[in-house]
Amino acid sequence: MLLITPVGLSQMGVTQFAYWLLATYVSGLVVSPDLGIGNSVVNEFGADHAKGIGLQTHETRIRGLIKLLSIVALTWLLAGVIVAAVYAMSSGQQGDEVTVFVSLGLGLFCFLSAVPASVVQRIQLSQEKASHAVLWEGVGKTVGLGLSLAVLVWAPNLYLLIVSYMLPVSIFSWLNAFLFLKSHGMARVGKMPTVAQAVRQNRHTFSVGKWFLVMQVCYLFISALDPYLVNTFGSPNDLVYFNVAKRPFDLLPMAVSIYALALWPVFRRLRTHANTARLHRLFFAVTLASVGLAALGSLLIIVVRGPLYSYLSGGRVDPNLADLFYFLLLMVSTASVLISTNYLNAVDQIRSQTWVFVAGAILLIVAKVVSLATGNVHTFVMASAVSYFAFIALPLLILCSQTKNKAPRLGFVRRSPAAVREV
Secondary structure, three states: OOOHHHHHHHHHHHHHEEEEEEHHHHHHOOOOOOOOHHHHHHHHHHHHHOOOOHHHHHHHHHHHHHHHHHHHHHHHHHHHHHHHHHHHHHHOOOOHHHHHHHHHHHHHHHHOOOHHHHHHHHHHHOOOOOOHHHHHHHHHHHHHHHHHHHHHHHOOHHHHHHHHHHHHHHHHHHHHHHHHHHHHHOOOOOOOOOOHHHHOHHHHHHHHHHHHHHHHHHHHHHHHHHHHHHHHOOOHHHHHHHHHHHHHHHHHHHHHHHHHHHHHHHHHHHOOOOOOHHHHHHHHHHHHHHHHHHHHHHHHHHHHHHHHHHHHHHOOOOHHHHHHHHHHHHHHHHHHHHOOOOOOOOOOOOOHHHHHHHHHHHHHHHHHHHHHHHHHHHHHHHHHHHHHHHHHHHHHHHHHOOOOOOOOOOOOOOOOOOOOOOO
16 A cells, blocks of 8 residues: 555556555445344354364364355445445535446445355464464555556556455465365365255354454454545545654554454363463563554654655645544554453453443544534544543453463353353
8 A cells, every 4th residue: 555555546546546445445434244143253263273172173164154254245335335326425525426436336346255265264363374364465465455556557547446455365365265274175066065064053153242342343444444534525626644753653553463363262262161360460561562563654654654654645645744643642552452452352351351442433523524514634643542541451461460360261162152161
């Protein structure tokens, strides 16, 4: 994205580039595209992995999950097309309604095509092999970057740029799924369970998944709506300012998330073996290191802001220094949340953290809308950072600290499928 931004602004102009941003951000608007199913299998399959139980015992379930997620993805696509049409007609972009609609539709298709394969990525995570999924995702993004730059240089076109940037990630996600299942003797075409059988076999997964679904709905209000709020209350210029100013900082949570997600099954394994002292030491050390990494990276961006933003925007965007420090606060908070959520997922505090996200999302959306309605994009940046720290990051850290003296209960898979256990 750092390479595409300056070239895209130069080759396509501010308005067309803003439409491309809306299309690529659409993935954040699809609320928990797998309905929480992927996350809900991590603890269950991870517990079996810790006990030495192989994945082949779950082959029928895995096939059923892929089938169910194919239906879910198609449903999301149909619903998303309707929402995209409504947004395009009400966006206020006179004369560009069709362009906005087609852009959002293409973005939805490219993103949702990878949803069925995403459950395999979560299964890899449960087996402590998340690096395989990360590797293939990296290959997909690299190919997408190369194709996107080629499109911008030789044949600038909004729709072609969307497809070239987003579709390779989906293609390599499916390749990763095929190779991983093949390595476990499950790549052969076998009999797929019926939809009813798949639902029945994964009833417990859906029971846990509903909490992840609620958290993803909250995420929608916490951050995924940001570019659309800015575009609705402001203008394409405000959207480009917000995106360009924030873009270098977005790399920092991505760096943290690479290992934060991989820690989930490690936390789970330590909990399964009741090694609580090591579990809490690891959580504290990783949280401190992640916050420090985010702070140092943000300070480096602030120090080199002049040449950095001149390169990114071709001199079109000169962010306020105050906005950059608020982004620093936001990145530090985000790093903390990434570790906290994976820790809380591993120790079965899924429901408790869900309520933190629900309350925080309500307060955040109110603060953001008020800041835009009464101020501008700069007050929006301030409100976003301060509210996220106060209403999300801090409460989650408090919740993590409350688990320190609680002993684990085992038997995650054998419990009643009607409830998520809280300890």
